[in-house]
Amino acid sequence: MGPVSTEIEIDAPREQIFAALLDLAARPSFTDHFLTDFHLTRIDPVGIGAGARFCVKGPLRKIWMDTTVVSTEPPFRILEEGEAGRGNRIRSHIVWELKETPGSLTCVRVSHWTEPAAVDRALEVLSGGSIWLGRGWRRALHRLRSNIESDQPAAERIAVAGGNRYATGIP
Secondary structure: OOOEEEEEEEOOOHHHHHHHHHEHHHOHHHHOOOEEEEEEOOOOOEOOOOEEEEEEEOOOOEEEEEEEEEEEEOOOEEEEEEEEOHHHOEEEEEEEEEEEOOOOOEEEEEEEEEEOOHHHHHHHHHOOHHHHHHHHHHHHHHHHHHHHHOOOOOOOOOOOOOOOHHHHOOO
């Protein structure tokens, strides 16, 4: 399927947006309307190697997907790759691109595509996967813009279960 792409302009420095996108622990604050049950795959949720597993809610079915940050070009591009579906048979790619526009605006573009096997490709087509996934990413970008442009404190970040308990100051 795909690629499904959408973009939005955000009134914030590109570096600030890049840092927000690179931190997978903050990702549910703007994607939890269509990506649920978000779990981090390592204690450090920022940078290359950071990963997460989550459930993608669709109109007809839900599928599990994981993603890992495989490369970055600060503050221009983040590339994530992962697997999805039954037995992790479907390769998945997410690319975040940030471009400066006139004034103080930054254009944020997300592209998501999958490489399913024949059976999985038929399920994606029948379930209208690209339509609802495009809507989900559009709404996520609007929520990201609201989060970054508002003067309210950042949303609570998720953490790895059983992570470093001493980081909180409790022995």
